[in-house]
Amino acid sequence: MKPSFFPLIHWAATAHPCHSMKKTFSRGMIAMGLLSALFGCKKQDPAKAESFPPIPAWRPAVVIATDRIVDRFRYYTDGKSDFVVLKHGTCVIVPDGLTDDEAGREAIAIVSKIFNYHPDMNPAPMDDGNILVRYNHPAFNVVLNDIAQQHWATIDARHQDALATHEVLITPLGPNKFDEFGKKALWGRCCFFMDAKSPEVVRVVRRTNTGIEQDASHGAGTAGAAPGQ
Template structure:
């Protein structure tokens, strides 16, 4: 009886098998945009170091996502912590908090100790792609509310989506490029 009730209810909504729906759902959701350009990691390292007053260790992934570390971690611990932070962000939800910095760049931080820098000159050099693809930086069915309205982005917001796109790229294929020590 219960089985036929559930089957009937699912049929009303056009669903034939619960398993079929679960198999097609993709978790965690990923945006379609993977920027065709990268940022120079040496400049990302310099900016993260500057923003942290040159007092923090951090790990930098191949697309520039930086994970801020507690002091005193060994290299092995730093790698393990940074991989866990990326996983935690991706599997929780990559809520972003973009901040304009005093040098004109944007720092995109998350709900865990990680950030991406969007270098202003790199963004300007690739503005056509950012303008054309920024909405592809949203995940399926994602709605971000801005002062302009749902999924309406000014230039600042478009650059923030660029920074977050790099996070998604690093989380999907995490490759640690370097561990930066502040001393």
């Protein structure tokens, strides 16, 4: 049974409970709620069942810098975790010791859990200037700051399209009002939605710097992440 309300979203720089992620600057916590369902949910019309879970209208035309994403995420986790990278850059931490196939299936299952409840966004500013967007299960999106800056005009213009259908987020600036940090985080979350809708494993990265990794796309993704117009 679908929940009748969505949980709060917390934006903070606190560490993920399962992994140290110590490379964050301190940032005040901002409680962000999804208000659209707080006034009661109507039963869904079966004809509109495909609209759940709600998704953003914006699907950025993303070319992922896979090697850079792997490098940064390995740095954030101190190389202590196996993780899977999906086509649009979502990184998913999986238990150590799984085969590549098992790791891929586990990553897709984790993303599905987040997507079918709601992607509670918890973005953190990192010490290298990037943003790490985290969720209520161990999946993450790395927003590379230099790429975001290159495409800032598009992100600034289209960030409202990065909200899910009927989604209302409360920030200190007001409902659905975001500063630069928030707009970039929303853009990063769009990549999660695209991976959740069409999950495709492109790389399995093993813990520590052993170099044991399998690139399912045979070297795909060396350019920066560019949002679509």
